[in-house]
Amino acid sequence: MSSLFGFLSLIFATGINFYLFFSRYILRFQSQRFNFFIRLSSLLTLLSFFSLMYAYIISDFSNYNVFQNSHSNKPLIYKISGTWGNHEGSMLLWLSTLSIFSFFFSFTKNIEDDFKKLTLIIQSFLHILFSLFIIFTSNPFLVNSILVNEGLGLNPILQDPGLAVHPPVLYAGYIGYSIVFSIAIAGLFQNKDDEWLYVAKKWSLISWTFLTGGIALGSYWAYYELGWGGWWFWDPVENISLMPWIAGLALVHSLMMVRGEQAIKKWIVFLSILCFSLSVFGTFLVRSGILTSVHSFAADASRGIFILLIFFIVTGFGFLVFLLKEPKKSNSLNLLFINKVSALVINNILMIIATLTILLGTIYPIIIEVLYNKRISVGGPYFNSTVIPIMIPGFLLMSIAPILSWQTNKIINSKKYALGFIILSILVLIQSFFLEFNTWGLVGLLLGFWIILASIIAICSSYKVKFTIKFFQIINPHIAHIGVGIAIIGITCSSIFQTELDFNLNEGDKFNVNGKMVLFEEIATTNQINFQSLRGKFLFDIEKDESRKIEAGKNYYPVSKMITSEAGILHQWNKDIYFILGDQKNNEWFVKVLINPFVSFIWLGVIIMMYSGLIAVTRR
Amino acid sequence: MSLRFQRLLLILLTLIIIFSAVLLILYNTRENVSYFYTPSEIDESDMLTKKIIRIGGFVEKNSFNKISSSSFKFRITDEKASILVAYDGILPDLFREGQGAVIEGSFSDNNIFNATNVFAKHDENYMPKSIKESLKDTGYWNKNYK
Numbered sequence: 130m131s132s133l134f135g136f137l138s139l140i141f142a143t144g145i146n147f148y149l150f151f152s153r154y155i156l157r158f159q160s161q162r163f164n165f166f167i168r169l170s171s172l173l174t175l176l177s178f179f180s181l182m183y184a185y186i187i188s189d190f191s192n193y194n195v196f197q198n199s200h201s202n203k204p205l206i207y208k209i210s211g212t213w214g215n216h217e218g219s220m221l222l223w224l225s226t227l228s229i230f231s232f233f234f235s236f237t238k239n240i241e242d243d244f245k246k247l248t249l250i251i252q253s254f255l256h257i258l259f260s261l262f263i264i265f266t267s268n269p270f271l272v273n274s275i276l277v278n279e280g281l282g283l284n285p286i287l288q289d290p291g292l293a294v295h296p297p298v299l300y301a302g303y304i305g306y307s308i309v310f311s312i313a314i315a316g317l318f319q320n321k322d323d324e325w326l327y328v329a330k331k332w333s334l335i336s337w338t339f340l341t342g343g344i345a346l347g348s349y350w351a352y353y354e355l356g357w358g359g360w361w362f363w364d365p366v367e368n369i370s371l372m373p374w375i376a377g378l379a380l381v382h383s384l385m386m387v388r389g390e391q392a393i394k395k396w397i398v399f400l401s402i403l404c405f406s407l408s409v410f411g412t413f414l415v416r417s418g419i420l421t422s423v424h425s426f427a428a429d430a431s432r433g434i435f436i437l438l439i440f441f442i443v444t445g446f447g448f449l450v451f452l453l454k455e456p457k458k459s460n461s462l463n464l465l466f467i468n469k470v471s472a473l474v475i476n477n478i479l480m481i482i483a484t485l486t487i488l489l490g491t492i493y494p495i496i497i498e499v500l501y502n503k504r505i506s507v508g509g510p511y512f513n514s515t516v517i518p519i520m521i522p523g524f525l526l527m528s529i530a531p532i533l534s535w536q537t538n539k540i541i542n543s544k545k546y547a548l549g550f551i552i553l554s555i556l557v558l559i560q561s562f563f564l565e566f567n568t569w570g571l572v573g574l575l576l577g578f579w580i581i582l583a584s585i586i587a588i589c590s591s592y593k594v595k596f597t598i599k600f601f602q603i604i605n606p607h608i609a610h611i612g613v614g615i616a617i618i619g620i621t622c623s624s625i626f627q628t629e630l631d632f633n634l635n636e637g638d639k640f641n642v643n644g645k646m647v648l649f650e651e652i653a654t655t656n657q658i659n660f661q662s663l664r665g666k667f668l669f670d671i672e673k674d675e676s677r678k679i680e681a682g683k684n685y686y687p688v689s690k691m692i693t694s695e696a697g698i699l700h701q702w703n704k705d706i707y708f709i710l711g712d713q714k715n716n717e718w719f720v721k722v723l724i725n726p727f728v729s730f731i732w733l734g735v736i737i738m739m740y741s742g743l744i745a746v747t748r749r
Numbered sequence: 750m751s752l753r754f755q756r757l758l759l760i761l762l763t764l765i766i767i768f769s770a771v772l773l774i775l776y777n778t779r780e781n782v783s784y785f786y787t788p789s790e791i792d793e794s795d796m797l798t799k800k801i802i803r804i805g806g807f808v809e810k811n812s813f814n815k816i817s818s819s820s821f822k823f824r825i826t827d828e829k830a831s832i833l834v835a836y837d838g839i840l841p842d843l844f845r846e847g848q849g850a851v852i853e854g855s856f857s858d859n860n861i862f863n864a865t866n867v868f869a870k871h872d873e874n875y876m877p878k879s880i881k882e883s884l885k886d887t888g889y890w891n892k893n894y895k
Contacts, residue, residue: 139830190750280818389815471759478763482770493782504785511781515773522766537867633818712818713837721839738888 132192135180137271139221142173142228142311146253161244164235167249170256171228171235178225181269182212184669190280193271194218200282200688210293211283216432217269223412224259224306226297227252230332234308240328244319251311255483258439266432280413282688285660291350299343299370303408305336306373306401306714309380313401316394316452326394329401330384331746336404337377338742344370345735356694356709358723360731363512371409372484376404379480381745382473383604396477402447407484409440414491468537472530479523487516517569524576527613528583531606532591542590551581555722565626571620580614602748616734622727623705630656630722642706642722645670650719652682660684662695665710665718669699681708681720702729783853789829796856804832804862805851813846824854825862836864843869 145166181378184192185208187450190200197213199208208216213222223593225568231252237245263269286292309332316325347370352360361367380400386393490507497505532541540546557575561567584607588594592603601608632640634649648668681697697708704726711719785793785803795802809831812824819838823846824831834852844850844867854864 170855201858356842474759475763475766478766482767486770486774493778505782506785507778509780511777515770515777518773519766519770545760631819694842709839712821714815714818718819719817719839 131180131183131189132272133189133724135177135184136268138173138180139177139260139264140272142170142177143257143264145170145173146256149253150250150257159449159731161248161250161268163246166234167575169230170253174225174228174256174260178212178221181221182209185212188280190277191273192269193273194253194269196273196280197473199280200659201279202437202688203288204658206290206293207283207288210287213296214283214287214292215269217263219300220259220263220267221269223300223304224256224263226300227256227259228659229309230304230308231256234332236326236558240324241319244315244410246327247315247318248308248311248387251314252307255307255311255443258442260290261578262432262439266435282659282686285684285686285689285693286556288659288686288693289350291346291354294695295350298339298346302336302338302343303373303411304338305332305339306377306405306408308332309336309401310405310443310447313398314450317450323394323696326384326397329397330381333377333380333384333401333404334742334746337374337381338746340370340374340377340461341735343738343744344374345732349732351698352728353698354693356696357630358696358707358709358721358725359624360728361634363490363509365491366411366415368487368512369407372491373407373411373486375480375484375487376400376407379477379484380404382476382480386470386473398451402444402451402537406440406444408448408676409436409443413437418749443740459497464723464729467533467540469530469533469535472526472533476523476526476530483516483519486519487512490515502624509643521572521576523578524613524617527610529587529609531584542586545586545590546583549566549586553578553582567625570621570625571627573617577614577617577621579612580617584608584611584614602744605741605744608698609738610738610740612734613643614734615730615737619727619730619732619734623725623731626726628724630724632720632722633717634720635717637669642725649718649720656685659688660686663710664695665697665720667697667708667709669706679706679708681710683710700729703727705729762854780801785851787827788825788832789827791830791832796860798832801853801855801865803851803853804834806831808844808846808850810846821825831848832862834862834864836867838867840867841869845869 142698147165149166149170181194182191184187184195185199186205188195188199188208190196190199194215194217196213198218198733199211211218212298213219231249235245235249256639282547309329312325312329316329344367348360348367351362352358380397383393383400413433490511493507494505497503529540529546534541554575557571557578561571561574590608592600594600628643630642632638634640634653636649638649640649648671650666650668653664655664655665662682662684664680667679667681669677669679677699677719679697680695680697682695684693684695685691686693694709697710699706701706704724705728707723707725709721709723711721713719751832753894783801783803788804788806791804791862804825806825806827809824809826812826812831814822815858816822821836821840823834825834826832834854835857836854837892844861851868852862852864853866857863
């Protein structure tokens with residue numbers, strides 16, 4: 130029943146959007162009536178999504194999609210998250226997110242009615258494209274042709290709280306760019322004033338913040354769930370999310386130029402189209418099955434072609450409008466050698482180069498396979514040795530960019546910065562000689578600390594420190610950059626100064642990790658609701674009274690006959706101690722222990738960046 | 750500095766950045782790319798070069814040999830040829846005999862492939878046999894299901 134209801138509301142929502150998009154009288158509509166239709170279609174789409182979720186919650190196996198991806202003895206949270214733990218459901222989530230954005234955009238006040246209508250009509254167009262895709266190739270409401278009383282279960286790897294929230298947050302980021310895209314296109318058509326740039330700025334900040342959160346959640350999940358001890362693998366799917374993120378970062382920075390200077394409108398429009406195109410492109414690559422990873426659900430060629438078609442329509446339409454309708458009245462830039470504008474321009478160039486480098490590395494294997502019929506893989510080393518060096522000048526620049534002047538080449542308090550940089554370099558050099566010397570480690574630490582130091586000098590010397598909301602809005606760019614600095618320190622330390630220890634242990638053995646004694650207590654197996662767990666129990670630092678328990682092991686899911694690893698992580702502020710339980714022979718267990726210094730700094734940095742993203746939304 | 754000179758400097762700087770980025774990319778697409786083979790595609794010359802490559806295929810049935818809790822030997826096959834692989838570490842959760850796997854590493858002198866990384870392929874569409882049959886009957890069968 131709920132499936133039929135869901136399908137009907139989806140059809141009805143699509144119908145409304147068809148009407149809105151194709152009706153010639155629509156522009157004559159009262160804006161209230163127009164908004165009513167937009168909101169109605171959004172609510173219907175959400176209704177459709179929630180009826181699918183309902184089917185999952187009550188385990189309605191007469192729905193083919195539920196039957197394939199759910200099981201009645203799963204915990205409730207994974208029944209809910211199972212809704213988007215498969216291709217069809219995740220596309221419906223995509224469409225629902227698009228609707229939510231249209232819904233909220235229809236409440237925007239400080240924008241002309243005609244402009245708003247045009248933006249929402251473009252949103253309707255996108256809604257039509259994706260709902261046709263869902264209806265014709267990925268319908269989640271198909272009826273199960275055989276009578277069953279049990280489902281096949283959700284992929285155990287997806288049964289994790291991190292992965293339950295990761296897709297919706299990530300999608301909010303991806304699809305938030307649809308609004309930016311629509312605003313930019315509408316801005317090209319109705320080129321009256323610059324008001325739309327401020328609106329675009331707010332929405333691109335919101336999307337960027339969500340995208341940051343989504344990527345970080347995925348990466349944190351990979352860290353504790355995949356059991357490799359790393360948090361970023363340059364997996365094609367990760368790269369795909371990183372591309373719109375970097376392009377979005379460039380967009381947010383370009384939109385800042387609107388504040389002080391004449392906007393480089395053309396560039397902003399280009400970036401807006403690029404961000405959304407990259408989001409759709411990412412969906413295509415992931416869903417088409419060209420790339421294999423956790424994210425590519427059962428692949429089906431027709432779907433890939435359909436999404437590719439949507440990608441070409443969106444990108445083609447976007448860039449066509451972009452070429453035909455150039456923004457007028459753009460004044461020339463006040464470009465000097467080192468002022469804010471030139472810093473922002475260089476930053477944009479670097480980010481675009483970085484995006485292209487990642488794009489090239491990601492699709493290079495596909496190109497080579499088509500051209501030479503040879504299969505290659507481009508892994509971490511390629512990305513590490515291209516993307517990171519490209520970004521380094523950008524990191525150097527960002528430390529001082531916020532205090533550069535718009536009009537002149539003068540840097541205020543340049544002596545303080547120079548002194549700060551020299552002292553810092555000496556300190557980092559001394560530190561690195563006493564510990565272990567590593568060129569990349571040195572560069573990373575120096576950059577990270579320098580960005581933080583320069584931002585703090587800037588805050589203290591350029592503004593009066595007050596604890597008001599206004600003050601936090603003004604120093605917000607510096608705060609964001611401090612977040613980046615902290616993240617760089619975390620990234621550098623955890624990837625370069627990681628130590629790995631291997632042990633072969635019997636139950637009851639004591640072993641030494643980083644100067645602390647650890648006791649391997651026992652191996653315990655227990656039965657949980659939908660899996661069996663095997664855990665190695667460790668007591669960390671047994672010589673102290675308050676020793677900490679660590680459990681590392683595996684889960685076995687009988688429904689899908691799959692095993693997942695569960696790493697045991699002891700979080701400390703300056704390091705994570707990461708236990709992985711391996712195989713056994715003759716009661717001797719293989720245990721790998723990784724010491725990852727300063728991993729928590731990465732997450733702290735990300736949280737600070739997201740905080741700044743939100744604060745920036747409140748500021749005009 | 751005149752305005753024109755400043756802009757010239759900026760353009761030069763930009764060109765230098767782009768140029769070095771292109772050089773970096775070109776260098777790294779030659780150095781940091783590993784080729785992918787199936788066992789039957791590998792010949793003597795591949796075994797002699799000690800480059801890092803990837804081999805994809807199935808883990809041969811009854812070939813898995815646990816030497817210690819962290820050291821394994823197994824054969825990877827594509828039904829036409831097979832290659833002996835040695836690996837130290839923790840095997841992925843989905844690693845099983847008869848399942849797909851991709852091995853990264855290089856050949857040692859005695860033609861044993863020393864794996865540095867083992868990736869097991871996901872097989873998320875597992876289905877109980879009875880349901881599989883009834884699905885086949887009703888035409889809902891999708892070739893992705895194992």
